[in-house]
Amino acid sequence: MIKWEANVRKVVPYTPGEQPNDEKMIKLNTNENPYPPAPGVERVLRGMDADALRLYPDPTAGELVRTIAEAYGLKEEQVFVGVGSDDVLAMSFLTFFNSGKPILFPDITYSFYDVWAELFRIPYKRPALDEHFCIRKEDYFAENGGIVFPNPNAPTGLEMAQSDIEEIVRRNQDVIVMIDEAYVDFGAQSAIPLIEKYDNLLVVQTFSKSRSMAGMRIGFACGNPALIKYLNDAKYSFNSYTMNRTAISAGVEAVRDREYFEDTCRKIVETREWAKQELETLGFTLMDSKANFIFASHPSCPAAELYQALRDAHIYVRYFPKERIDNYLRVTIGTKQEMQVFIDFVKAYLSGRQPG
Numbered sequence: 001m002i003k004w005e006a007n008v009r010k011v012v013p014y015t016p017g018e019q020p021n022d023e024k025m026i027k028l029n030t031n032e033n034p035y036p037p038a039p040g041v042e043r044v045l046r047g048m049d050a051d052a053l054r055l056y057p058d059p060t061a062g063e064l065v066r067t068i069a070e071a072y073g074l075k076e077e078q079v080f081v082g083v084g085s086d087d088v089l090a091m092s093f094l095t096f097f098n099s100g101k102p103i104l105f106p107d108i109t110y111s112f113y114d115v116w117a118e119l120f121r122i123p124y125k126r127p128a129l130d131e132h133f134c135i136r137k138e139d140y141f142a143e144n145g146g147i148v149f150p151n152p153n154a155p156t157g158l159e160m161a162q163s164d165i166e167e168i169v170r171r172n173q174d175v176i177v178m179i180d181e182a183y184v185d186f187g188a189q190s191a192i193p194l195i196e197k198y199d200n201l202l203v204v205q206t207f208s209k210s211r212s213m214a215g216m217r218i219g220f221a222c223g224n225p226a227l228i229k230y231l232n233d234a235k236y237s238f239n240s241y242t243m244n245r246t247a248i249s250a251g252v253e254a255v256r257d258r259e260y261f262e263d264t265c266r267k268i269v270e271t272r273e274w275a276k277q278e279l280e281t282l283g284f285t286l287m288d289s290k291a292n293f294i295f296a297s298h299p300s301c302p303a304a305e306l307y308q309a310l311r312d313a314h315i316y317v318r319y320f321p322k323e324r325i326d327n328y329l330r331v332t333i334g335t336k337q338e339m340q341v342f343i344d345f346v347k348a349y350l351s352g353r354q355p356g
C-alpha cells in the first residue's frame, strides 16, 4: 500500500437508485414525483436573471426559511434549510451525534444512515423490525447516543403512531431524536407540532418527493431554536452558501402554492390506494404504505425475477438484495397511466408464468 493511503478516510458510499438513460422507460424506482413542480416554479426559472449569479446568495436563505416557517406555523429560528434532506441529515449527524455512545436506527430503513455513521465515525446499533416490519418502540428506550428513523419508514412505507413517536422522544430527552419525514405528506401525521414540547426533537423534510423537486435539492429541518442555531453554526463552519439563488427562489414558490401541493399529494394517494387493490387482486402481499411507493411481495413469483422482467420491458422499480426484504419490490407511485402499464405488465407476466 502507498504510504499516504493509510491516512485516507475510507468509506463505502451509499448507492443511489439508478437514473437510466432510457427514452421509453416508466421510472418507478427512486420515489420521484410524477407531476411537475408548482407552476410558479417554472415562472421563477424563466424569469431568472443570469447577471444576478455574479453575486453570492443570501447565506441564511432567509426568504426560503421565512416561507417554510410561515407555512408550518413556526418561527424562523425553528427552521434550517439545506441541499436536500440528505445534506440536512448529514449535517445533523455531524452536529448532534457526538456522545461516543451508539446511535440507534432500524435494521431495515433508509440505507444512508449507516453510511453517514461510518463517514463520521459514529458508533451505531440497528434494532430489528418486528415480524410485521414495524419499529419496536421499546428498542429505543435503552441508553443511546441519539436516534434517527423515517416516518413513514422506508422502504416499508409503514407509519408509526404519533403517540409512540412522542413516547420515544419523551424517554430520550438526553439525546437528539431525528424523525425523517421524507414521505409524511402522502397521508401520515407529522411530528412537527411536537417540537414546541420537546427541545430534543428534530423533524426533517424534503422537497424531493411531495414537492416534485428532487432535481433542485432542497430539504429542511424543524426544531427548537437552540438546535437550529447549532446546525447553522456547523453549516457556517463548512460551507456558508449551501443554497443557491435559483433554489431559494424556486423553493419559495413551491411552498407558497399550497393548493397545487395538496392536489398533487391527493392524486398520488388515490393512485396508491388503487394500485394496492390491483396488486392484491394479483395475489401480492403488501404493507399498508403511507408513502409514495408500495412495498410488495408475490408468493410464487420471486421479486428478483419480476424485477428483471419489468426492467427488460423498460419499467424500472427498486429491488434490495438484502436479508428479510429480498423477495420484495419497491414500486414508486407514478401517474395513473404509468401504474396501469405496470399493472398490465405484471398481470400478463404472472399469467404467462403459470400455464392454465
Ligand SMILES: *Cc1c(COP(=O)(O)O)cnc(C)c1O
Residues within 6 Å of the ligand: 031, 083, 084, 085, 086, 087, 110, 150, 154, 180, 182, 205, 206, 207, 208, 214, 218, 219
Ligand atoms: C428520499 C429520502 C431522503 C433524501 O431526500 P433528498 O431531500 O432528496 O436528499 C431522505 N430520507 C429518506 C427516508 C428518503 O427516502
